[in-house]
Amino acid sequence: MDNEIARLKGALIEAQRVAVLTGAGISAESGVPTFRGEGGLWRKYRSQELATPEAFAANPGLAWEFYNWRRSLINDVEYNPAHKALAELEEKVPRFTLISQNVDGLHLRAGSKNLLEIHGNIWKVRCTRCGKIAVDFTPDLGTSPRCKDCKGLLRPHVVWFGENLDHDILQAALDASMKCDVMLVIGTSAMVQPSASFPVEAKSKGALVAEINIESTPLSSYADITLLGKAGDIVPRLVDNWH
Ligand code: OAD
Secondary structure, eight states, X not given: OHHHHHHHHHHHXXXXXXXXXXXXXXXXXXXXXXXXXXXXXXXXXXXXXXXSHHHHHXXXXXXXXXXXXXXXXXXXXXXXXXXXXXHHHHHHSSEEEEEXXXXXXXXXXXXXXXXXXXXXXXXXXXXXXXXXXXXXXXXXXXXXXXXXXXXXXXXXXXXXXXXXXXXXXHHHHHHHHHHOSEEEEESOOSOSTTTTHHHHHHHHTTOEEEEEESSOOTTTTTSSEEEXXXXXXXXXXXXXXXX
8 A cells, every 4th residue: 555655646746736526434534424334324314315305395304403413513523634634735736626525614624725515515504585695603503593684494505415516616626627637536435426427537538546435436446546544544644745
């Protein structure tokens, strides 16, 4: 693995453009549960079952209990060495884009700047009546939070299964993927579209694709480099002693 890390680091040092795709696994060491696998359950529900417009329409109170639980949990955790290392990497390479599927905001807290939060941010709420978006850091918003303007029911401003990504953000993510020299794919099961296609786009345009995950994923056989291990152990090694 040392050789592979050295090879990847060499490619990062040479790169003009670097794109990074992160998933729930990068926040696992901070204590944020991932969606699939261990820790993916809340009460008797799989997290994905509640992150849908249908679940919210059927029982907004239950959906809000789930999100209040996640908000409270995220409020109490810190970013970890992998988040920090990506913020440092951004300072080192000429053009850097971080594409995250995570809604926890930990990349922002760690200092990342050019960040595309393609699934939204858990600290934002959106009115289901007037569409107004607001930021609210109160961990528990209760089971029926209301819009300050029109009193409509609020929902989390995150992208749920079956919903479209913001068009401009998706375009920017695709653009970064297709133009990068190196793409890092960190802590994602690579099972959810369109994110899973970003590394495929990158590789088809000639980029070196490197995956960092504790286990193999559908992307592993496709990636040029697969580093099996914890993001918090491996990502800092890519930026240590840069030259
Ligand atoms: P998943 O929960 O599907 O996958 C997490 C991945 O992180 C798995 O492949 C784990 O092996 C890996 N992992 C766990 N701990 C790790 C560690 N310490 N270091 C490195 N890797 C680790 O999460 P996502 O791929 O992010 O969407 O899921 C994608 C989307 O599906 C989410 O954004 C969410 C979800 O439902 C929406 O809510 C729209």
